[in-house]
Amino acid sequence: MSNPYAKLPGWAEYGLIPLINLVVAFMVAGLVVLLVGENPLDAAYHMINGAFGRGEYIGFTLYYATTFIFTGLSVAVAFHAGLFNIGSEGQAYIGGIGVALACLWLDQTMPWYIVFPIAMFGSILFGALWAFLPGWLQAKRGSHIVITTIMFNFIASSLMVYLLTRVLKPLGSMAPQTRTFAEGGQLPKLDWLLAIFGLDIGNAPFNISFLLALIAAFGVWVLIWRTKLGYEMRTMGHSPSAARYAGISETRIIIVVMMISGGLAGMMALNPIMGEQFRMQLDFVQGAGFVGIAVALMGRSHPAGIIPAAILFGMLYQGGAEIAFEMPAISRDMIVIIQGLVILFAGALENMFRPAIGRGFASFGQRFPVAAQKGA
Amino acid sequence: MSDIAIELRGIDKSFGLVHANRNINLTVRKGTIHGIIGENGAGKSTLMSILYGFYQADKGEIVVDGKTVTIKDPNAAIASGIGMVHQHFMLVENFTVLENVMLGAEDSQILNTSIAKARVELKRLEREYALEVDPDALIEELPVGLQQRVEILKALYRKADILILDEPTGVLTPAEADHLFRILGQLKDQGKTIILITHKLREIMAITDEVSVMRRGEMVATRPTGETSVEELAELMVGRRVLLRVDKGEANPGAVKFSVKNLTVRDGRGVTMVDNVSFDIRAGEIVGIAGVAGNGQSELLETISGIRKAVSGSVDLNGTPIDMTGNADPRDLRDRGLAHVPEDRHHVGLVLKFEESENSILGYHHDKRYLNGVFLNMDAIRADAEEKIKKYDIRPPNPRLRTANFSGGNQQKIVLAREMERGPDVLIIGQPTRGVDVGAIEFIHKRIIEMRDQGKAVLLVSVELDEIRALSDRILVMFAGRIVGERAPDATEGELGLLMAGVEDRKEAAE
Amino acid sequence: MDFFQTLMALLESTIRVSVPLIFAALAGLFTERAGVFDIGLEGKMLGAAFAAGAVAAVTGSVGAGLLAAVLISVLLSLVHGFASITQRGSQIVSGVAINFIVAGSTVILGEAWFRQGGRTPALSGDARFQTITFPFAEELRGVPIIGPIYADLLSGHFLLTYLAFAMVPISWWILYRTRFGLRLRAVGENPGAVDTAGISVIWMRYKAVICCGILCGFAGAYLSLAMNAGFVKGMTAGKGYIALAALIFAKWRPLNIMLACLLFGFLDAFAIRLQGNPLPLIGQVPVQLMQALPYILTVILLAGFIGKAIPPKAGGIPYVKER
Numbered sequence A: 001m002s003n004p005y006a007k008l009p010g011w012a013e014y015g016l017i018p019l020i021n022l023v024v025a026f027m028v029a030g031l032v033v034l035l036v037g038e039n040p041l042d043a044a045y046h047m048i049n050g051a052f053g054r055g056e057y058i059g060f061t062l063y064y065a066t067t068f069i070f071t072g073l074s075v076a077v078a079f080h081a082g083l084f085n086i087g088s089e090g091q092a093y094i095g096g097i098g099v100a101l102a103c104l105w106l107d108q109t110m111p112w113y114i115v116f117p118i119a120m121f122g123s124i125l126f127g128a129l130w131a132f133l134p135g136w137l138q139a140k141r142g143s144h145i146v147i148t149t150i151m152f153n154f155i156a157s158s159l160m161v162y163l164l165t166r167v168l169k170p171l172g173s174m175a176p177q178t179r180t181f182a183e184g185g186q187l188p189k190l191d192w193l194l195a196i197f198g199l200d201i202g203n204a205p206f207n208i209s210f211l212l213a214l215i216a217a218f219g220v221w222v223l224i225w226r227t228k229l230g231y232e233m234r235t236m237g238h239s240p241s242a243a244r245y246a247g248i249s250e251t252r253i254i255i256v257v258m259m260i261s262g263g264l265a266g267m268m269a270l271n272p273i274m275g276e277q278f279r280m281q282l283d284f285v286q287g288a289g290f291v292g293i294a295v296a297l298m299g300r301s302h303p304a305g306i307i308p309a310a311i312l313f314g315m316l317y318q319g320g321a322e323i324a325f326e327m328p329a330i331s332r333d334m335i336v337i338i339q340g341l342v343i344l345f346a347g348a349l350e351n352m353f354r355p356a357i358g359r360g361f362a363s364f365g366q367r368f369p370v371a372a373q374k375g376a
Numbered sequence B: 001m002s003d004i005a006i007e008l009r010g011i012d013k014s015f016g017l018v019h020a021n022r023n024i025n026l027t028v029r030k031g032t033i034h035g036i037i038g039e040n041g042a043g044k045s046t047l048m049s050i051l052y053g054f055y056q057a058d059k060g061e062i063v064v065d066g067k068t069v070t071i072k073d074p075n076a077a078i079a080s081g082i083g084m085v086h087q088h089f090m091l092v093e094n095f096t097v098l099e100n101v102m103l104g105a106e107d108s109q110i111l112n113t114s115i116a117k118a119r120v121e122l123k124r125l126e127r128e129y130a131l132e133v134d135p136d137a138l139i140e141e142l143p144v145g146l147q148q149r150v151e152i153l154k155a156l157y158r159k160a161d162i163l164i165l166d167e168p169t170g171v172l173t174p175a176e177a178d179h180l181f182r183i184l185g186q187l188k189d190q191g192k193t194i195i196l197i198t199h200k201l202r203e204i205m206a207i208t209d210e211v212s213v214m215r216r217g218e219m220v221a222t223r224p225t226g227e228t229s230v231e232e233l234a235e236l237m238v239g240r241r242v243l244l245r246v247d248k249g250e251a252n253p254g255a256v257k258f259s260v261k262n263l264t265v266r267d268g269r270g271v272t273m274v275d276n277v278s279f280d281i282r283a284g285e286i287v288g289i290a291g292v293a294g295n296g297q298s299e300l301l302e303t304i305s306g307i308r309k310a311v312s313g314s315v316d317l318n319g320t321p322i323d324m325t326g327n328a329d330p331r332d333l334r335d336r337g338l339a340h341v342p343e344d345r346h347h348v349g350l351v352l353k354f355e356e357s358e359n360s361i362l363g364y365h366h367d368k369r370y371l372n373g374v375f376l377n378m379d380a381i382r383a384d385a386e387e388k389i390k391k392y393d394i395r396p397p398n399p400r401l402r403t404a405n406f407s408g409g410n411q412q413k414i415v416l417a418r419e420m421e422r423g424p425d426v427l428i429i430g431q432p433t434r435g436v437d438v439g440a441i442e443f444i445h446k447r448i449i450e451m452r453d454q455g456k457a458v459l460l461v462s463v464e465l466d467e468i469r470a471l472s473d474r475i476l477v478m479f480a481g482r483i484v485g486e487r488a489p490d491a492t493e494g495e496l497g498l499l500m501a502g503v504e505d506r507k508e509a510a511e
Numbered sequence C: 001m002d003f004f005q006t007l008m009a010l011l012e013s014t015i016r017v018s019v020p021l022i023f024a025a026l027a028g029l030f031t032e033r034a035g036v037f038d039i040g041l042e043g044k045m046l047g048a049a050f051a052a053g054a055v056a057a058v059t060g061s062v063g064a065g066l067l068a069a070v071l072i073s074v075l076l077s078l079v080h081g082f083a084s085i086t087q088r089g090s091q092i093v094s095g096v097a098i099n100f101i102v103a104g105s106t107v108i109l110g111e112a113w114f115r116q117g118g119r120t121p122a123l124s125g126d127a128r129f130q131t132i133t134f135p136f137a138e139e140l141r142g143v144p145i146i147g148p149i150y151a152d153l154l155s156g157h158f159l160l161t162y163l164a165f166a167m168v169p170i171s172w173w174i175l176y177r178t179r180f181g182l183r184l185r186a187v188g189e190n191p192g193a194v195d196t197a198g199i200s201v202i203w204m205r206y207k208a209v210i211c212c213g214i215l216c217g218f219a220g221a222y223l224s225l226a227m228n229a230g231f232v233k234g235m236t237a238g239k240g241y242i243a244l245a246a247l248i249f250a251k252w253r254p255l256n257i258m259l260a261c262l263l264f265g266f267l268d269a270f271a272i273r274l275q276g277n278p279l280p281l282i283g284q285v286p287v288q289l290m291q292a293l294p295y296i297l298t299v300i301l302l303a304g305f306i307g308k309a310i311p312p313k314a315g316g317i318p319y320v321k322e323r
Helices: A010-035 A038-052 A054-078 A089-105 A114-142 A145-167 A191-196 A209-226 A229-237 A240-245 A250-267 A272-278 A288-298 A303-326 A334-347 A354-367 A371-373 B044-051 B075-078 B097-102 B112-131 B144-157 B174-189 B201-208 B228-238 B299-302 B329-335 B343-347 B378-392 B408-420 B438-453 B466-472 B493-500 B506-510 C002-033 C041-059 C062-085 C091-114 C145-152 C159-177 C178-187 C191-196 C200-228 C239-249 C256-275 C287-302
Strands: B004-015 B017-028 B031-036 B059-064 B067-069 B084-086 B163-165 B193-198 B211-216 B218-225 B256-266 B272-280 B285-290 B312-317 B319-323 B338-341 B426-430 B457-461 B475-477 B481-488
Touching: A010 A145, A010 A334, A010 A354, A010 B438, A010 C091, A038 A054, A038 A303, A038 C191, A054 A209, A054 A229, A054 A250, A054 A272, A054 A288, A054 A303, A089 A114, A089 A250, A089 A334, A089 B163, A114 A145, A114 A250, A114 B338, A114 C287, A145 B097, A145 C239, A191 A354, A209 A229, A209 A272, A209 A303, A209 B097, A209 B272, A209 B466, A229 A240, A229 A250, A229 B163, A240 B343, A240 B378, A288 A303, A288 A334, A288 C002, A288 C091, A303 A334, A303 C062, A303 C239, A334 C041, A334 C062, A371 B097, B004 B044, B004 B193, B017 B059, B017 B211, B031 B174, B031 B201, B031 C287, B044 B163, B044 B193, B067 B211, B075 B084, B075 B272, B084 B144, B097 B112, B112 B174, B112 B312, B112 B378, B112 C178, B144 B163, B144 B174, B163 B319, B163 B481, B174 B193, B174 B201, B193 B201, B201 C145, B218 B228, B228 B493, B256 B299, B256 B457, B272 B457, B272 B481, B285 B438, B285 B466, B285 B493, B299 B426, B299 B481, B299 C178, B312 C239, B319 C256, B329 B338, B338 B408, B338 C191, B343 B408, B343 C145, B378 B408, B408 B475, B408 B493, B475 B493, B481 B493, C002 C062, C002 C178, C002 C239, C002 C256, C041 C062, C041 C091, C041 C200, C062 C091, C159 C178, C159 C200, C159 C256, C178 C191, C178 C200, C191 C200, C200 C239, C239 C256, C256 C287
Parallel strands: B017 B218, B031 B193, B031 B211, B084 B163, B163 B193, B285 B457, B285 B475, B338 B426, B426 B457
Antiparallel strands: B004 B017, B004 B059, B059 B067, B211 B218, B256 B272, B256 B312, B312 B319, B475 B481
16 A cells, blocks of 8 residues: 555656656646747747757756756755755855865965865865754754755855855955956866867856766765665665664764765855856855756656756756747746746656556556566 | 344455455444454454445445445444544544544534533533543543543544444553443443454453454354353454464474563553563574564564664573663674564565665675675675575566565565574564465475574564464463463464463463 | 834834735645645745736736735645645645746746836836825824834734734634634644544645635735835745744744744844944844844754744645555
8 A cells, every 4th residue: 555556667667757747847838938928849949959059058058967967966865865955055055165265275376176176075065064954953853854954045045145245255345256266266168078079168167077077976876876875875765664674873874864965065066166157156056956856856866867857957047048038038037937847747746647657557458468467 | 223233244345455354244233232353454443444434345235224325434424323433543632622522523613612512512421421531631631541532422422323442442451441341331221332343352251242253354253242252252263274284393492592581662652562571582492472463562573673672671692681771773683693574574674665685685784795895795795685586486586676576475585585594593583474475485484494493593473373383382472562371382272362362371370 | 212213113114024924924824734834835925926916017906916816826825735635745845846936937927928027017006005094193193102103013004914913813713713723733633533533634635725825825915015016026035934934933823923923024124224233232243144043043943942843743744544
C-alpha cells in the first residue's frame, strides 16, 4: 500500500514521466503567451534562436547554466537525504562573502589561479556555515528545515544589504557593491572551448567556473553513489527506519548534508562575481537558488539530469532575453512562470499522469503478455 | 423486528495478493456480547472495518436488523446504528471530551448550542451507563482507560445499538480492563449488542455470550461461550496445521553467549511493552519466543539490537555487559558480533529502492572490505553480493536489480545472507518467514539450523507457532511484555496456546 | 509633544503595514489548522493584488476589483488544494510553484495589458478604497492625547483595515465557536477521527483552503486598492513570508496572530522611520537588523528557545486511509 502507483519500466519512470511533465508545463506556458496575444511557436523559435543562434548566445546560455548547475546540485544533495533545502538562495548569497573577501584581499597581488581556489574555499565555507544553522536546528531542536531556511534567506538578504552598504562598500562610493576587482579577481573566459566548435564567444561571460560546475556535478555523483557518506544519506532519505537499523546517526547526516548543500550553493557565487561583474553587487544571486529547486526536480536529483536541466534553464534565461527583445509583450519574467510550472508539474503534480500511463502499460501488457512479463 | 442484530453473508475481501477475508458468514444476536477471536492477521480487524464502512467488501452482504444495507462509509454505518471503538483511538488529543464526543454529530452550526445539548446528553449517558468522565477535560490529559470511555460515549452519543470494540484491552491495565467489562455488561443489560474483537481467551470466557473464531481469513467456528473451553478455543485459533518437518539433530549448547537482564521498555505513550525480561542463550542453541503479536516481542527485538532505548536493563554480549538504556547503538552491537534480521524487512531490514548489492551491506557499510578510504569499493561490494546470491540462491541472480523487484522470499534471503554470512556469535531473527513462499521457507529454516550447528546463539521470534516448535531447542512464551513460561519444543500446541493467551502457567505457579 | 507626535505617526504606519500581514496570516491559519501547509501565501496575495488593480482599473469599480482579487486567490488556492490534497503532492513544492507562477504572470500580463512597466494604471475615485472618517474626528482633534488618538489613529483608515482587525475575533469565533471550526481543527490534528466520525477529510480540507484564498484575496486587494493606488510588480515584497513567520510566531492562534503582525509591522515602520537616526540608549542600530528581526525571532521560537511552537499534528501530511 505504500506505493499506490503501478510500477513502471525504468525508461518510463526516468524518461517518459519527466518529459510529459515538462511538455505540459511548456504547454501551459504557451497558453500564457497566447493570452498576451503572441504566437507561442514564434516565441519558442525566438527562444531557441536567442539561446543557441550565435556563439555569444551559447556563451550566455552556458554562463547561466553554470549558476544553475551549482544551485541544482545544492538542492539535489539535500533531497537525497530527504531534506528540502529552500535556502540555497541565501546560502549562495552568503557564499558571495567568501568570494569577495578572497578577491579583495588578493586580487592586486596574485594571479587568478591562486585567487580562484581560495575564493572557492571561501564560498564553500560561507555557504556551508549559513546552512549549518538550519541543519543543526533541525537535527537538534526539531525546527522544520523548510521554514528555517526560508527565514535564513531573508536574514541573509538583510545581512548582505548591511554589509554592502556599510562594510564592503569602498569609501565615498554610493553604489551598494564592492570595488571592482583587479585582474587577479577575474576569471578567464572559456572562449577557447567554444572556439573548438568554431564559435565566437563575443561578450558572453562564459568562464572557467563552468568547468568547476562540471567537476562539482561529477563530485556529487561520486559522493552520492560512490562514498560511504552518500550511501548513508540515501539510506536515510529512502527509509529513516532502515537508517536507524543500520546505526546511521541522523543528527550527523542532517548537519553534514546541509553543509554540503550550502557549500555547493555558495560556489555558485564564483560565477557572477568573479566571472561576470568582477565585484559583489546587491542581489547578485537573482533567484538562482530557487531555479535550483526546479532544476533538481526536473533532473530527478541526478547530476546527469541536473546538467541538461540547468542548460534548459540557461536557455530560458538567455533565450528569454531574446524573446523580450523580439516580442515586447513577453519579458524575461516568462521564465519565472515556466520555472513555477516546471516545479508544479515535475514536483507537486509528478504523479498526476502516472495512473494513466500505468493503465496504458497495463492494457499494453494484456494485449502483449509476453513482452510485459519480460519487462517486469 | 428480528432478534438478529447483524448478519454477514459471504463477505470476501482481498488487498492485492493478501486474501484477508474469505467467504465470511457471521450472525450476531441482539442484546448479546459476541466475541471474535483469532491470531493477529486472522482478518478480524478487516472484517470489522468492512462493517464500519472503512473498506468495501469485494463480495457479500451485510444485513443489519433484518434489512440488507450497503455501508459505503462510516456515515452509513453510524446511520445503521453501528458504532466502533478503534484499537488506536480516533480522538483529537487537544480537544475536550465534549468536543470529541460531538465531532461530526453536532446538531447546530453554532457550537455553544451543540455543546449545551451534548452536555445534557452526555450527563444522561453517564448516568445511564455509569461512564463518568469530566466533559471539559482535554483528551491528552486523560489516562487511556478514560480515553477509551470517551470513544464508547462517542458511539452511544450517535445512538449506536451495535458497538464494535477492536482489541479494547490492549492498552489497559488489568483493573481498567475489569472496569471496561463491567461497562460492557451494563450496556448489554440496556439492550445494546456488542462485538468484542480480541486475541485474549480470558476476556472471551469472562464476558461473551457467543464466540466466533477466525483463522487465516476464515471463520472457522461459532460456539456459545458456555459450551466451549479455553482449550478448544486455543486449538481452533491456532489450528491443526500440517506439522513442519525440519531435520535437525540434537543441540549441543555451550557457554552462555547472550543474556538479557531485567529489560524494561516503554513505548512513546509510556505504556510498558517489555516488562522486566531476562533470559540467556547459549552457543549452539535456538531459543524461540512464542506469543501472539503485540505482546512486546517487537519492542524486545528492537531494544536488544540497539534501535530502541530501554528504560532499564542490560545485555551481556560475548561476556561484555552493555547498558541498554544509554549508548548501545546498532553499529556497536554489530561490531561486537550481534546480527539482527528484523521483523519488517520492507521498512527496516532493506531499503527497497536500493540495488540488491547496496542492501547486502546495509549496516556493514563501515566494513573495510567494502571501502577504499571513504569511497565504496563497488567491485568488492558486487563480488560479495554475487557470492551471497549464489550461496543463498537468490533469484533473479542480479546484484544490480532494484530490491523492490525481488519476491518476498528472495528479499528475505538478501537480509539473511547479509546477517548470517558475517559469522556473528549471536543471531537475532524476527519473523523469518513472514510473507515468504513455501520453497524459501524450507531453505531459511535449514540455514537457521546450520547457524545453530556452527555454534551460534540464535534468538528466534515468530508468531508462527509451528515455526517456533519446529526450530527451537527451548521455547519462551511472551505475554503482555513478560516471559510467562518456558517449555521444551515437544510441548503440545494446546499448552503453548494457553500460555500465549495469558492463562496462568500452572506449573510455575505451583513451584 | 514631539515624542508623542512621532509615536502617533509610528503607530499609524504600524497599523497600515500590519493589515495585509493580518489578512495573510489569518489565511494561513485556516489552511494550516486544517493540516495543509501553505508557503504560497505570498503568491496568492500578489495574484490577488494584481487582479484587484487590473479589474478596478478597467471597470472603475473598487467592488469589482475586490471580487476579482478574491476569485483569483481562491483559484490559486484550489490549485494548491488539487496538488496537495487530491494528488497528495508535496505541499511545500506546490506552494513554491505557485509563488513563481504568480510572480511571473502578474508582470507578463500586466505589461501586455497595460504597458506601464508591470504596473496597473493609477486608480482614483471609485476605483480605489477611500478612507473612512469617524464622526467628530475633526472637531475632537484638538483635545489633548485622546483627540489625536481618535482622529488619527482610530479614524481615517480604509474599510479593509477595519475588516482586518475585525477578522481577528471573527476568525477566532469561526474556529472555536462553530461546527465548521471544530471540524476544521480536528482535521488538522487527527484526520482519522474526522473520517471515522463520518465527515469527508478531503472536502473539509478544500473548504479550509478556500477560506485561505478569500483572506489572501483581501490582503492583495488592500495592497493595490487601498494602501497603494494600483498594482506595482512584486509589491508583496516578502509580506507573505512575514505573515507565515507571524503565523508560526503566534503559535497558530488568532489573537496572537494580530499581536505578532502588529509587532512585525511595528518593526517595519520603525525601521523606515529610523533610517540612520540613532536610538536613545542603544545608539546606532542598523535598519537591516530591524528588518530581519521578524525572521530571527521566528527562528529562535521555532528552535524552542522561547516557548515551543507546536504545529497542527497532521500538518503537511496528505491523508491516506490506513490499511
